[in-house]
Amino acid sequence: MASASTDLVVGVDESESSLMAARWAARMARERGLGLRLVHAVDEIPVSYPHAAPTYEDAQRVVGERGDRVLRRAQAAVAEVAPELAAEAVLRPEQPASALRAESASAGMLILGSTGQRRLGRFVLGSVSVSLASHAECPVAFVRPHVAEDAPPVDGPVVVGVDATPIGEDAIGAAFEEASWRRTPLVAVHCWKEGFLASVFEESGSSADVDKIEAHERELLAQRLAGWQAKYPDVQVQRVVVKEKPVDGLLDWADRAQLLVVGSRGRGGLAGLALGSTSQSLISYALCPVLVVRGNRPAASQD
Known part of the structure; x- marks a missing residue:
């Protein structure tokens, strides 16, 4: 692995699959004594956003608060399986693929939930997943949501x-x-x-x-x-x-x-x-x- 550390990075969003990925990564980090970063990325609101109601500043605040909720939810999922693990939460205001690819440069492994549409038992990969599997600088693990x-x-x-x-x-x-x-x-x-x-x-x-x-x-x-x-x-x-x-x-x-x-x-x-x-x-x-x-x-x- 060419990455600079062995810490694990989990890309999290509002999906249940990303929570499963966070729990999977937490078990690995706990067992191997690794650090864990939970990263949520959101596109910046365009500067051309009209200053009507809500204002540009209001929209930025709402996006930031939503991102904080996503990260707190992921931290709670980590605590379910590894309460002793201090998972770092990072909110990045940029496109998810770009943010997580940058994170992969200093990670031992990047972990994602297998999101996307489900058709006849298949999870159709989204563009972010395909991009990261192709271009990430560390191994990428995909954790598929499943039923019992x-x-x-x-x-x-x-x-x-x-x-x-x-x-x-x-x-x-x-x-x-x-x-x-x-x-x-x-x-x-x-x-x-x-x-x-x-x-x-x-x-x-x-x-x-x-x-x-x-x-x-x-x-x-x-x-x-x-x-x-x-x-x-x-x-x-x-x-x-x-x-x-x-x-x-x-x-x-x-x-x-x-x-x-x-x-x-x-x-x-x-x-x-x-x-x-x-x-x-x-x-x-x-x-x-x-x-x-x-x-x-x-x-x-x-x-």
Whole structure:
């Protein structure tokens, strides 16, 4: 992680999901001895605001008071699970995406509630969430609101998606660290599909040797994990290779996990230019919290 501290920052608003995110972060801060900042950002009222009733000053005061109420509510949520934790409350008069991105430069982790419209069980990410997952300078955790019947297990493993590119190295490291802190096994899931290769072999009049391909993918996964297993000998690792698209394979495991960790390299030639479709789908559909760790090295392909 490239951030300057290990303190946690929670972006809070008036939603119930942000209160769940605040409680989730409070437990983590309490258990790990970390600082906790609760940040609420509101756009400044334009200076062109007409000086009618209410006046510009009246509107500013109301916005400030509303922000203070949001922060006090978040502090109360923190106190429910960690009464001994002194959470700092910060009101920033700027656009939420800009404010939280600035906060991420000195944070160990940025935590957000998965807000947005819910359609057929999916939470459609808002522009602020997508922007922060793509551009924040620290890992970003999304805590999805849920009801009792679809709540993820609190004692499940940490699950990490592993691909063949170096850009995911930071995500693997974060997953090992989380599994070590939580004293829980780590499930490393590598997904592959032979669709493209199958079409190439078909055009050449041959057929792909699926067994050899799968053996290669298992070896690749072992190589990607080897150094991290040596660094975290306390973490029990289960390697899983599945012949599915990453979204499908990882969502199957997310239902049984307490945390899903994924890398994000964005689209195009610049890392973090946009949130990839795989990461965005996992944040939207996974029942458990999702930690997005943006790689710092450029990648040649999409996730």
